Amino acid sequence: MELSTVTTCTxxxxxxxxxxxxxxxxxPSVSTTSSCQRTSxxxxxxxxxxxxxxxxxxxxxxxxxxxxxxPKGGAVDAQRRQSKSYMSRxxxxxxxxQSPHLDSALQRLGGMLKVQDLNIxxxxxxxxxxxxxxxQLFDWMQRHxxxxxxxxxxxxxxxxxxxxxxxxxxxYHSIPDESxxxxxFICNSLLRCLVRNTKFDSSMKFFHxxxxxxxxxxxxxxxxELNYNGLxxxxxMYGTLLxxxxxxxxxxEAQSYxxxxxxxxxxxxxFHYSSLLNAYSSDGNYKKAEELVQDMKSSGLxxxxxxxxxxxxxxxxxxxxxxxxxxxxxxxxxxxxxxxMPYCLLMDGLAKNGLLDEARSVFNEMKxxxxxxxxxxxxxxxxxxxxxxxxxEAKELAEEFEAKYDxxxxxxxxxxxxxxxxxxxxxxxxxxxxxxxxxxxxxxxxTFHILIKYxxxxxxxxxAYQTMEDMHRKGxxxxxxxxxxxxxxxxxxxxxxxxxxxxSMLKSSKRTMSKAFxxxxxxxxxxxxxxxxxxxxxxxxxxxxxxxxxxxxxSSFVKLGDINLIxxxxxxxxxxxxxxDQELFLMAVSRYIAEPEKKDLLIQLLQWMPGQGYVVDxxxxxxxxxxSHLFGRQLIAEILSKQHMTSKALKAQ
DNA sequence: CTAGGGTTAG
Numbered sequence: 001m002e003l004s005t006v007t008t009c010t011x012x013x014x015x016x017x018x019x020x021x022x023x024x025x026x027x028p029s030v031s032t033t034s035s036c037q038r039t040s041x042x043x044x045x046x047x048x049x050x051x052x053x054x055x056x057x058x059x060x061x062x063x064x065x066x067x068x069x070x071p072k073g074g075a076v077d078a079q080r081r082q083s084k085s086y087m088s089r090x091x092x093x094x095x096x097x098q099s100p101h102l103d104s105a106l107q108r109l110g111g112m113l114k115v116q117d118l119n120i121x122x123x124x125x126x127x128x129x130x131x132x133x134x135x136q137l138f139d140w141m142q143r144h145x146x147x148x149x150x151x152x153x154x155x156x157x158x159x160x161x162x163x164x165x166x167x168x169x170x171x172y173h174s175i176p177d178e179s180x181x182x183x184x185f186i187c188n189s190l191l192r193c194l195v196r197n198t199k200f201d202s203s204m205k206f207f208h209x210x211x212x213x214x215x216x217x218x219x220x221x222x223x224x225e226l227n228y229n230g231l232x233x234x235x236x237m238y239g240t241l242l243x244x245x246x247x248x249x250x251x252x253e254a255q256s257y258x259x260x261x262x263x264x265x266x267x268x269x270x271f272h273y274s275s276l277l278n279a280y281s282s283d284g285n286y287k288k289a290e291e292l293v294q295d296m297k298s299s300g301l302x303x304x305x306x307x308x309x310x311x312x313x314x315x316x317x318x319x320x321x322x323x324x325x326x327x328x329x330x331x332x333x334x335x336x337x338x339x340x341m342p343y344c345l346l347m348d349g350l351a352k353n354g355l356l357d358e359a360r361s362v363f364n365e366m367k368x369x370x371x372x373x374x375x376x377x378x379x380x381x382x383x384x385x386x387x388x389x390x391x392x393e394a395k396e397l398a399e400e401f402e403a404k405y406d407x408x409x410x411x412x413x414x415x416x417x418x419x420x421x422x423x424x425x426x427x428x429x430x431x432x433x434x435x436x437x438x439x440x441x442x443x444x445x446x447t448f449h450i451l452i453k454y455x456x457x458x459x460x461x462x463x464a465y466q467t468m469e470d471m472h473r474k475g476x477x478x479x480x481x482x483x484x485x486x487x488x489x490x491x492x493x494x495x496x497x498x499x500x501x502x503x504s505m506l507k508s509s510k511r512t513m514s515k516a517f518x519x520x521x522x523x524x525x526x527x528x529x530x531x532x533x534x535x536x537x538x539x540x541x542x543x544x545x546x547x548x549x550x551x552x553x554x555s556s557f558v559k560l561g562d563i564n565l566i567x568x569x570x571x572x573x574x575x576x577x578x579x580x581d582q583e584l585f586l587m588a589v590s591r592y593i594a595e596p597e598k599k600d601l602l603i604q605l606l607q608w609m610p611g612q613g614y615v616v617d618x619x620x621x622x623x624x625x626x627x628s629h630l631f632g633r634q635l636i637a638e639i640l641s642k643q644h645m646t647s648k649a650l651k652a653q
Numbered sequence: 654c655t656a657g658g659g660t661t662a663g
Contacts, residue, residue, distance in 0.1 A: 239655025246656085274656035281657090309657050341658050348659070379659045387662090411660045418660080446661050453661095481663080 126158035242275035284318025316349035351384035421454035477509035496528025542576030
């Protein structure tokens, strides 16, 4: 019955893919390829890639001097001499690195070492986190004037990793050579150090908990470019730092850098004010924001479009919609509201505070004024309508957007896709997916999420499953709720292996998993007779599974599972605290009697039992005795008598 | 060369 859904689903799947030769990476490969075939193909591809990648590595592992350059004639001698000096320096490098008394080692060997040799040692100390030695060596290098730009760069970099930005700044300011101060490597190192150190929760600053937000490359790029131009290093670097803090909601750090730069005698420019203002927007701190704008005005700077728009953002985030509206009017009068940005800020804020009607009227007002839109406002309104449950209106707006504009990115496509999915416009959903494919816009986490939810709603569970597989392959981690509902549906349509695959995807991701999850998949695996997988689930999560489910699993496994694993299963469930009952022992014994060539396993089971406090009951005992010729009468008699003694001892207690 | 906007979430 329920399998008909799968057929429908495959049909739809065909419809979906037939229209074009598809590069759309989201659409699962045609149903003739089973998931496991695809997996092995992927594995083969991966293996091929690996071997390609590894080959040059093998070459590299050969001794470089013998296979690489082979100088001819007189060059050989020169190289030999060079090598000789290099060899002795190399030995000295090692000795300094390994010496327990760094100072005396430097006194003895420092003289023969070149700056680049000392840099090697410096980097070695840094990589080994030998901060004490690192500072000591750097000190020595400074004092003996054996120092290069590369030394500064490395040292500052390691001050970043050892979470000492203050020291890094101190060193940077102590550089005597002006040209070194604008050296691109040194500046990048310093910036990296500072940026890294702003990623710490301000309250936890001294506890050094790293957070990753991927902003470093931008900062490095900025710093690289600005160094080539050699302009106003400090001021601009502070600008970058403030921007980084602001966009990471690091209000306090932004504040402290702002103060620090003032302390150092730099007067903040409009960029610095703007970034700090933006930092205040994250918690809607309008009091501080207004103070800052006042401060800025009294320093002689006139608020420009960016400042006023950012202030609007502060008001919106603070939920001050009266002030926001007034400011928008002001922006408009000043000619600063010619594009949609300030309207977007307000609309989004209104809608997210449940004021959908007001958001709509701002949107209409904006359209009446013929304000230029790049599609952002549509994106905001369509998703707001979806959030508010106004799916028809969302769909109409999506259609309006498609009719009016021809500019797409992954966000607007996700937004309209969501609108069409919520209203169940199958044709429009497919058209949007095709559009994504044609425009070579690759689906992201949200695209997958929207589609999987849609396929589930349409009861196209296999399609939902294939989409989730794709999602997983692309490295996105699906949400637990989505996985759990899909797993239950796959179980119901008897797609047991697929359900288990979804379970495995979630398990391999870093997401948390609710306790009930393991038991849910266990029931599905038992129903699908996938008992080996069920065994793995039980083995790994026995303490999270109820005794009732363990019992169900155990009796299924002992009855129908791999006979070679029955004893292992017994040990695992016993080990988890489950008390094995007589029924289960009887079942196991019956399996072994039916397959006498597994007699060793029966013997092992019977020998294992007394140690765990188990003995067979009389009916199982009789069954064994009746068949003892299959197993060796003598041995059986011995084992059973031992069990009998254990039983007596247990009763006596 | 440093500043401001949107997509999920039952």
